[in-house]
Amino acid sequence: MRIYRSPLLLRWLFPSAIWKGDDKHAVYLTFDDGPSESLTPWILQTLKDANVQATFFCVGNNVKKHPDLFRQIIADGHLVGNHTMHHENGLKTAAFDYLHSVDQANTLIQSNLFRPPYGKLTMKQYFQLKKRNLQVVFWSWLSYDFDPKQCSDKLKTKAQSIKGGDILVFHDNPKAAETLTESLQEVIRLLKHKQLTFKTI
């Protein structure tokens, strides 16, 4: 079963994390895991054509590999956030190593926004992130664009349930390429049709 909405238990565990946006007339598009050579240019062009701003939670190692794409994201007026150095799973990584990865990524990304890969984080890691004044950002709607069993038609149908204030997650990751390129433009059109605007976190 795919859970598109973030579970309430998690919201209760991490109360000062961001789960939803304040503006009920806007949605917050986010793209995780990039920059990637195969998708970032396409995403940036699509956002530019639609005149939409988004937030990119980048993996430090990918920023290192593709510094030009990272600079282009910022030059296009989008916001960037930290998504660790190597996409570590918080539940499988010791707090010291996890925070080291976050710090390393932040020397390249320089953002106070942080999204944990897989949405997984221990309480210890969470409090250490807070101590560093990093704002943890989860989401309220997950697209499952990375899931090979999720076709773009299903994604577009599920997107009809998106409401104002929702933080949406897509992936700037080759794994999501087919589903994302077949659905993003239509999802943006659908949301504009709902009279929703687009904001960064």
Ligand SMILES: [Zn+2]
């Ligand atoms: Zn990720």
